[in-house]
Amino acid sequence: MKQSIAIVEDDAQQRRYYAEALRAQNYDVREYEDRQQAIAAFDSELPELAILDIALKSEVGGGYEICRYLKQRDASLPIVFLTSRGDELDRIYGLQLGAWDYQTKPVSLEYLIVRIESFFQIKQFASDAGNAGSNKVHNKKIGDLNINQKSMQCFWKAEEVNLTPTEFSLLVALAETDEAVSVDALIKATRQGVVEDNTINTHILHIRKKFKKIDAGFKCIKTRYGFGYQWLCE
Amino acid sequence: MKLGTRLLVFSSVFLVMLPWFGYHFVKKIESSLLQGQEEAQSMAASAIATVLNGYTGLFDTDEHALYVYPFKQSIHVDGYDEDWRQLKEQFTWYGENAFSLLLANDSQYLYIYLKVIDKDIVYRNPRYRSLDASDHIRLEYIDKNNQRQRLVLLTAAQGSVSVYRVKENWRDWKSGKHVNAVYGVWRETASGYDVEIRLPENWLEPNRRLSLSVVDVFGENERNIERIVSTHNLDNNILNPLLFQSSEITSVLKNLSESDSRICVIDKYRRVRAVTGGQTLRASLCHAIDKVSTTLVDKVLLGEAQVKRIEDDGETIIVAARPVFDGEEVIGAVLVSKNSRQILALQRDTLNDVMFVTLGIFSLVFISLLFFSSWLAFRINRLKKQTASLIDDSGRFINHVELPDSDCSDEIGELSRSFSSLLGKLNSYTCFLETVPRMLRHEILNPVNTISMSLQNIRKKEDSADIVIASKAIRQLQVIVSSLTEAASIDEALMQDELEKTDIAALISEYVSNSQLKHADAKLHYYGVESGVYVLANDIRIVQLLDKLKDNALDFALPETEISFQLDVSQRQQLTISIKNEGETIPQAQLDGLFQGMVSHRSVKAATPHLGIGLYVAFQIAQFHHGQLKIANRGDKQGVVVRLILPTIDN
Numbered sequence: 045m046k047q048s049i050a051i052v053e054d055d056a057q058q059r060r061y062y063a064e065a066l067r068a069q070n071y072d073v074r075e076y077e078d079r080q081q082a083i084a085a086f087d088s089e090l091p092e093l094a095i096l097d098i099a100l101k102s103e104v105g106g107g108y109e110i111c112r113y114l115k116q117r118d119a120s121l122p123i124v125f126l127t128s129r130g131d132e133l134d135r136i137y138g139l140q141l142g143a144w145d146y147q148t149k150p151v152s153l154e155y156l157i158v159r160i161e162s163f164f165q166i167k168q169f170a171s172d173a174g175n176a177g178s179n180k181v182h183n184k185k186i187g188d189l190n191i192n193q194k195s196m197q198c199f200w201k202a203e204e205v206n207l208t209p210t211e212f213s214l215l216v217a218l219a220e221t222d223e224a225v226s227v228d229a230l231i232k233a234t235r236q237g238v239v240e241d242n243t244i245n246t247h248i249l250h251i252r253k254k255f256k257k258i259d260a261g262f263k264c265i266k267t268r269y270g271f272g273y274q275w276l277c278e
Numbered sequence: 279m280k281l282g283t284r285l286l287v288f289s290s291v292f293l294v295m296l297p298w299f300g301y302h303f304v305k306k307i308e309s310s311l312l313q314g315q316e317e318a319q320s321m322a323a324s325a326i327a328t329v330l331n332g333y334t335g336l337f338d339t340d341e342h343a344l345y346v347y348p349f350k351q352s353i354h355v356d357g358y359d360e361d362w363r364q365l366k367e368q369f370t371w372y373g374e375n376a377f378s379l380l381l382a383n384d385s386q387y388l389y390i391y392l393k394v395i396d397k398d399i400v401y402r403n404p405r406y407r408s409l410d411a412s413d414h415i416r417l418e419y420i421d422k423n424n425q426r427q428r429l430v431l432l433t434a435a436q437g438s439v440s441v442y443r444v445k446e447n448w449r450d451w452k453s454g455k456h457v458n459a460v461y462g463v464w465r466e467t468a469s470g471y472d473v474e475i476r477l478p479e480n481w482l483e484p485n486r487r488l489s490l491s492v493v494d495v496f497g498e499n500e501r502n503i504e505r506i507v508s509t510h511n512l513d514n515n516i517l518n519p520l521l522f523q524s525s526e527i528t529s530v531l532k533n534l535s536e537s538d539s540r541i542c543v544i545d546k547y548r549r550v551r552a553v554t555g556g557q558t559l560r561a562s563l564c565h566a567i568d569k570v571s572t573t574l575v576d577k578v579l580l581g582e583a584q585v586k587r588i589e590d591d592g593e594t595i596i597v598a599a600r601p602v603f604d605g606e607e608v609i610g611a612v613l614v615s616k617n618s619r620q621i622l623a624l625q626r627d628t629l630n631d632v633m634f635v636t637l638g639i640f641s642l643v644f645i646s647l648l649f650f651s652s653w654l655a656f657r658i659n660r661l662k663k664q665t666a667s668l669i670d671d672s673g674r675f676i677n678h679v680e681l682p683d684s685d686c687s688d689e690i691g692e693l694s695r696s697f698s699s700l701l702g703k704l705n706s707y708t709c710f711l712e713t714v715p716r717m718l719r720h721e722i723l724n725p726v727n728t729i730s731m732s733l734q735n736i737r738k739k740e741d742s743a744d745i746v747i748a749s750k751a752i753r754q755l756q757v758i759v760s761s762l763t764e765a766a767s768i769d770e771a772l773m774q775d776e777l778e779k780t781d782i783a784a785l786i787s788e789y790v791s792n793s794q795l796k797h798a799d800a801k802l803h804y805y806g807v808e809s810g811v812y813v814l815a816n817d818i819r820i821v822q823l824l825d826k827l828k829d830n831a832l833d834f835a836l837p838e839t840e841i842s843f844q845l846d847v848s849q850r851q852q853l854t855i856s857i858k859n860e861g862e863t864i865p866q867a868q869l870d871g872l873f874q875g876m877v878s879h880r881s882v883k884a885a886t887p888h889l890g891i892g893l894y895v896a897f898q899i900a901q902f903h904h905g906q907l908k909i910a911n912r913g914d915k916q917g918v919v920v921r922l923i924l925p926t927i928d929n
Binding site: 055062129131267272 | 720723726767793795
């Protein structure tokens with residue numbers, strides 16, 4: 045059965061491009077041009093993944109509203125924001141709402157397809173993991189850190205740290221090596237298009253905060269000023 | 279001048295006018311009171327005059343009468359006229375300047391003072407038995423038995439005189455004994471001699487007739503009587519009546535007088551016949567009435583009623599005068615004198631009251647004005663502070679507090695409301711400006727996204743160099759838009775950040791060595807301590823700032839030249855980070871505008887677009903850290919130096 049993807053985008057031209065590209069990948073793509081239309085459709089049936097623009101027609105935060113609605117219905121639903129709003133605050137807000145990804149326009153269709161593919165995989169693994177217990181093959185243990193790349197789960201001192209996929213990939217990139225990882229390398233790891241250094245800083249801040257929630261003394265992600273970050277537990 | 283001060287000065291000027299008005303008012307009252315008093319005195323004088331009109335007998339005296347001035351103080355009989363000084367003008371001359379005479383009495387004695395002009399005084403000589411053989415004074419009076427008594431006063435030298443009772447021939451004494459009851463002193467003067475005499479007044483009762491004669495004797499050897507000048511007419515030999523102040527009139531007046539006004543009755547020869555009341559008045563007025571106001575008395579004696587104010591030694595005396603008639607003839611006058619001391623006292627009291635009340639009102643108004651103006655100033659200041667706190671240096675709203683007094687109906691309330699509306703307008707305009715980059719981004723990025731995706735689709739079908747170029751251009755466009763929004767939202771983003779204690783030396787040192795790794799073709803060098811300099815900062819923002827400055831330096835540095843980062847810590851809790859590069863300098867005039875955003879003054883050599891936004895963002899971050907960012911050309915003109923000055927904290 046085809047996997048269903050909902051696209052909510054008020055610009056018909058852009059929506060058509062997304063839809064065409066995704067249909068070409070054999071997804072079941074459903075297009076909506078505003079919040080009302082989308083919610084009406086979601087009321088009867090939820091998609092398996094949603095791509096949302098934030099500003100929808102006259103509603104400046106329409107996309108956020110849909111995201112909140114969907115997360116209420118299904119907390120594990122992958123949501124990708126595709127937006128022209130690249131402010132840190134917007135980005136933080138979107139990710140805080142539980143979006144898996146936050147991509148700014150212009151979008152690379154190729155990259156979008158890869159991301160969506162991987163999100164479906166993650167979702168699949170996560171549900172598999174949930175059904176069949178932890179999959180030990182993909183487990184990796186570095187000190188107190190325990191990551192499962194398949195289920196995209198991360199544990200610190202045996203407690204799960206709830207990371208977004210982007211944060212997860214950054215953490216993996218850092219934890220994989222003893223060396224410092226440059227910002228450029230981290231940008232590549234998140235597989236985002238054009239990213240300011242500061243976007244990575246924002247993500248790292250979030251990761252640190254989430255770890256600190258569990259362990260107030262967490263200090264393993266070091267800043268390498270002018271270069272990048274390093275996973276180093278002393 | 280401050281608002282409060284101005285208010286105080288203006289109100290003080292008007293307040294000072296209050297006592298001035300009060301003073302004028304009191305003056306008016308005074309003059310009307312004086313006028314009232316004049317009228318009252320005139321009426322009193324008229325009433326007295328009318329009463330006295332019936333008593334014509336009281337003024338019945340002949341012109342030869344000798345007037346006896348009443349004396350309050352005692353007289354010391356010594357031949358000197360000290361005691362008589364206040365009556366000096368009242369001496370009456372007799373016999374073509376032969377002698378002048380003045381009589382006075384107190385309750386016991388009659389006093390007589392004679393000033394005799396005599397070039398050649400002939401004193402008594404014991405060789406001559408006769409009593410008229412030297413210059414002497416003859417005194418005649420009628421005793422209580424209606425007998426005419428004759429006394430001779432003479433002396434052998436200056437000093438006490440000898441008094442003898444003599445026979446009618448004035449030559450032989452009756453008993454040869456001194457009359458001790460009469461005491462007199464003889465004193466030589468430049469023009470002759472003075473004699474002061476005292477005799478018991480009861481000798482004269484009840485006839486009150488007395489006469490004095492001065493006998494001038496010529497020649498030390500001859501001793502002939504040369505001249506006799508007498509106060510009475512020697513032809514009819516009737517003694518002068520003594521004119522005391524009339525006790526009858528006085529008793530009439532006593533019933534009419536008030537204690538504070540002096541009533542004075544004079545006869546047509548201007549002699550005071552009765553005085554009553556007015557103990558508080560200066561005593562001389564009635565005695566010296568001729569002198570004080572001759573014209574007044576003249577006119578009254580001509581039958582005209584008079585009122586006059588006399589300024590005397592600082593006080594005003596009002597004299598009302600009315601003639602006393604006997605039929606058509608004026609026989610005397612009544613003078614009612616009263617000083618205005620009472621009125622003046624009243625005036626002084628009123629003035630004092632006015633002063634006190636004014637002072638009271640003044641201080642009350644002053645205090646309330648002070649309070650009011652301070653209150654106003656406080657409100658204005660509060661409004662100023664609140665208004666200032668609402669917006670930051672760049673005019674953005676940072677608070678949404680309601681301004682004080684905005685519900686007041688006064689001017690400050692109005693000011694507050696108009697500030698509110700003004701700030702509201704400013705806010706909406708600022709909001710509009712702030713949303714412009716976002717709107718622009720939204721509006722630009724959507725078509726850019728469409729183009730980008732179109733290009734991707736085309737590229738899938740056929741790849742050409744043109745498409746690659748177009749894709750590159752799209753990326754550049756994206757960078758421009760994202761740096762625009764970064765600049766626009768930097769303030770907002772900074773406000774979310776937290777500051778913590780950061781070792782800036784370690785940070786820079788690490789930053790420079792890491793950056794060197796990143797930019798292998800550049801020469802970055804750090805000069806300064808490796809650690810131990812602390813600031814309150816957000817390290818990621820500091821790195822962002824350093825990135826901007828480093829990128830700027832890299833863009834404009836000449837190839838193969840060094841970019842130096844230098845950390846200097848000054849004593850005054852301050853550190854300076856100088857970033858120097860070699861290369862093109864910036865015209866002096868443009869240096870100041872460099873941090874305002876969207877301004878770039880140097881020709882671009884980098885591939886990335888250069889809007890000068892980097893410096894603007896760096897400037898905002900520096901400000902957020904309470905620091906300063908300064909850009910200048912190097913002293914050696916070989917390039918540019920950017921200085922970041924930050925406050926340090928103690929370790």
